[in-house]
Amino acid sequence: MSTRHHPVLLNESVQALRAELGGIFVDATLGGGGHTEKILEAHPDNIVIGIDRDAQAISRAKKRLAKYSDRVIYVHAPFSSIESVVREHTNGKVNGILADLGVSSDQIEDRERGFSFMQDGPLDMRMDSSTQKTSAASLLAEASEDEIEYWLREYGEERFARKIAHAIVKQRRFGQLLRTTQLADLVDRTISRGGAGGRHPATRTFQAFRIAVNRELDEASMLLECAPRLLAENGRLAVISFHSLEDRLVKNSFRNEARSADFVNLYKKGIKPSLDEVNSNIRSRSARLRVLSQESN
Ligand SMILES: C[S@@+](CC[C@H](N)C(=O)[O-])C[C@H]1O[C@@H](n2cnc3c(N)ncnc32)[C@H](O)[C@@H]1O
DSSP: OOOOOOOSSHHHHHHHTTGGGOOEEEETTOTTSHHHHHHHHHOTTOEEEEEESOHHHHHHHHHHTGGGGGGEEEEESOGGGHHHHHHHHSSSOEEEEEEEOSOOHHHHHOGGGOOOSSSOOBSOOOSOTTTOOOOHHHHHHHSOHHHHHHHHHHHHOOTTHHHHHHHHHHHGGGOOOOBHHHHHHHHHHHHTTSOOTTSOTTHHHHHHHHHHHHTHHHHHHHHHHHGGGGEEEEEEEEEEEOSHHHHHHHHHHHHHHTTSTTEEEOOTTOBOOOHHHHHHOGGGGGOEEEEEEEOOO
């Protein structure tokens, strides 16, 4: 089981971390291990604490990073627990923290995980099925119409939120939505020709329920709250986001941190992938990297 994920903004993010200076780094979203590998290559003494809430991601990364096994500490946990993870494995401070938010291609392309409206699979969407009890199917079976509408509007920025929520609740009379294609077809029927801007009509719906199932914005907020205070002097926090909701959280958090003399928000507008990268990896098109630098201790 090897990874199919292409790391996004790879050089830009590892340079931002100044990994070539050597140190202890946290990769809060280990995934297929692409960014961690680059950090390990940047200096022979670099150590990476690789966190992922997906056990399959950790197995894949272990395989890829086998030759660096003495310099990687693998942690199967949500990154909201970063503070206790860092405390357990270090003196409490690290030189850099990277978070490459969202899901990996390995997760999206595995139909059994239920993240994709392109392939039929169980409507699951959990990043960690060993600790998360609620799949997308059970969430949608139990939620009220108002809750479903809220997720669609807030997490999917879906302008047909009310219509889709109503259709989902109406559909429940005929049985539970259990498959990805059932949900994708329902959305397609409900808002067809409604102007999804060239994208599949269910794109925003799937994003919304994935964020709700995994409480992604809460997780990101907790990470942003803790991570700056785990940085050693001149340490860097680099965060890559993939949609405007996440990016807004990161932007506001870095702006607030930079009000104190301890931190500098390095690129006010963030860094976007080059045209070459977008052409070779379409998934990178919406990515944005923001970097916070610790300036004194
Ligand atoms: C975009 S991928 C990272 C890819 C990685 N940078 C690479 O180069 O292969 C995001 C990863 O973060 C993990 N993840 C997402 N949210 C998480 C959270 N709250 N806690 C821990 N891991 C999380 C996902 O399981 C996924 O493997």
